[in-house]
Amino acid sequence: MDFSFSTEEEAFRQEVRGFLEENLPDPVPTTPEFLREWNAKLRAKRWVGFAWPKEEGGGGGSLIEQYILKEEMSLRRAPPLGSDFMGLAWVGPALIRHGSEAQKKRFLSDILDSSSLWCTGYSEPDSGSDLASLKTRAVRDGDEYVVNGQKIWTSAAKQAKWIFNLVRTESSSRYGGITCLLIPMDTPGIEIHPIDNLSGRPGFNEVFFTDVRVPVENRLGKEGEGWRVVMGALANERSGISESTEMTRKLDSLIELARNSRKAGRPALEDTSVRRELAAFDTRIEAMRLNGMRNLSRQLKGDPPSSETSINKLLRGALEIRMAELSLEVLGSASQLEGPWQNAALSFHGTVIGGGTPNIQRNIIGERILGLPKD
Ligand SMILES: Cc1cc2nc3c(=O)[nH]c(=O)nc-3n(C[C@H](O)[C@H](O)[C@H](O)COP(=O)(O)OP(=O)(O)OC[C@H]3O[C@@H](n4cnc5c(N)ncnc54)[C@H](O)[C@@H]3O)c2cc1C
Structure with missing residues (x-):
């Protein structure tokens, strides 16, 4: 299997980097005005709905370039591509697949313009x-x-x-x-x-x-036909190919936290058990990335996202929870205070359930990927 990118794909990566260099301030502002301007710029480049067909208002880009775009955006911690998250992630794709011409006309451009939610x-x-x-x-x-x-x-x-x-x-x-x-x-x-x-x-x-x-x-x-519509939408919800890059960013932040926190009188990053866990996270994120690539290569052959998306959903959930728990251990008594890691630790349990619980992902993997009998 060849995971290298073509010359054109690498040139596109450079284009994205150049755009981010020119347009994304550091630190990234979070004001509504900035987000509006940002979405308008991305829309003008047809990077929102990058891989949607051109005739539906999308960019008509390849799935590989979309992966590169999302990866580079995530590396720079850029705001999401468009603000109508559910519209872009599964309602739009479901409309493109199952919608009438009138429905596509009515809804798709609003989703792409971030004017619907x-x-x-x-x-x-x-x-x-x-x-x-x-x-x-x-x-x-x-x-x-x-x-x-x-x-x-x-x-x-x-x-x-x-x-x-x-x-x-x-x-x-x-x-x-x-x-x-x-x-x-x-x-x-x-x-x-x-x-x-x-x-x-x-x-x-x-x-x-x-x-x-x-x-x-x-x-x-x-x-x-609603069940057929929703099965495709759920696979899109769980596919999140670029999620491994997001998890890498989270791991970077956790490493930084461990570097700047103390455990038993020395930097937490020097603690063997912390280092082992960080290394294990890195390995699992790499597994997510490769599984995402496997799913991407299926889609490049024209197949829709498959049950394999459940593997990443399961991996991500387990990672989110353990990373949040480790952050609290590293913070020690400071974990009782208000802060981003503390807030994350309170929300991660919910994030893991949304889109289908871990048990349900295990059932899907067992029955549809491994061919085990239904219990
Ligand atoms: C943050 C968040 C956001 C959400 N957003 C939305 C949303 O926007 N729209 C929406 O419609 N829903 C949303 N949900 C709901 C979510 O989809 C459901 O909570 C989820 O599907 C589980 O359903 P339930 O809560 O009824 O739990 P139940 O289905 O009652 O499950 C309870 C427990 O039993 C286990 N279980 C159930 N069936 C099986 C089985 N067959 N085999 C093994 N174990 C099983 C489950 O794993 C779980 O541990 C959201 C949930 C969260 C936490």
């Missing part, structure tokens, strides 16, 4: 890991669906303009009775109740639907 309505109080058991009901009434039910853990629902929502249109078929609806969050009958998480910040919400009327034209794919 999507949230995702999968989980319900009794349907998380077993998502296909969802009960929020949509009943057809002429040219509309009437939606009743409840979603939970809906990240960013309070700020979002639209929800990518799974509903049940048929109760006799478990998978074939699920449909995907695109619903404006200001539709009468939608009520949002924020839920505070462990770190004290509002993150996710309960979303209640009472007789919410949704035009049939807002259905993504055919009635009963």
Whole structure:
């Protein structure tokens, strides 16, 4: 297997570096004005939606160059490519795959321009890991669906303009009775109740639907095709090929923390157990990178992201938790104070669950990759 990049790909890397040198101040500002300008510059270069087809408003770039772009951005700790995270990561790709021409026209450019914000309505109080058991009901009434039910853990629902929502249109078929609806969050009958998480910040919400009327034209794919739509969207959510670069940056910060903290009277970085753990993190991040490459090479052959994305999701979760725990050990009594590592330690447990718990990833790896029998 050859992991080297072609001359054109290396030239593109230099172009990205040059752009970052010219346009990204150090330290990186976090003001809304800067982020707006930054998104506009990236959009003008067609780097937001880099690998989306040109006819859909994207950059028409290759997946390898997209990987290089994300890697270089992450190395410089640049803000994300566009601000509509869910729109870019899975709603847009699902629209490109399953949407009508009218839907693509209506939604894609807003996602690329960072002028929309999507949230995702999968989980319900009794349907998380077993998502296909969802009960929020949509009943057809002429040219509309009437939606009743409840979603939970809906990240960013309070700020979002639209929800990518799974509903049940048929109760006799478990998978074939699920449909995907695109619903404006200001539709009468939608009520949002924020839920505070462990770190004290509002993150996710309960979303209640009472007789919410949704035009049939807002259905993504055919009635009963929602499961197919969402399986692709979930693989996109978990694929995160460039995540290994992000984890490398986190490891760099952890090494810095260990260098500047003291354990038993000497720099924590000199402690053998700390050094062993840091080395193990580095090895696992490299495994993530290579697995990401494996998934990328599948996609280059025209296949969609596969079950292998679960491997990186699982690896990342375990890494996030152990890195956060080690940071608290290194901080010692200072771990009781407020700070970025302390906050991270409070949020990582949730991050690991979002997009599917570790047990569910293990089931997917066991059944779909290793071919083990379903228990
Ligand atoms: C930070 C965060 C953000 C989120 N954002 C969203 C969002 O935007 N939209 C959305 O719809 N949802 C969101 N979720 C919800 C998330 O998808 C669910 O929490 C997750 O799928 C687990 O479902 P559950 O909470 O109902 O747990 P359950 O499914 O009840 O699981 C409970 C426990 O049982 C285990 N378990 C369940 N089934 C099996 C099995 N078959 N085999 C082995 N073990 C099993 C699980 O691993 C877990 O440990 C978010 C969650 C978090 C933490």
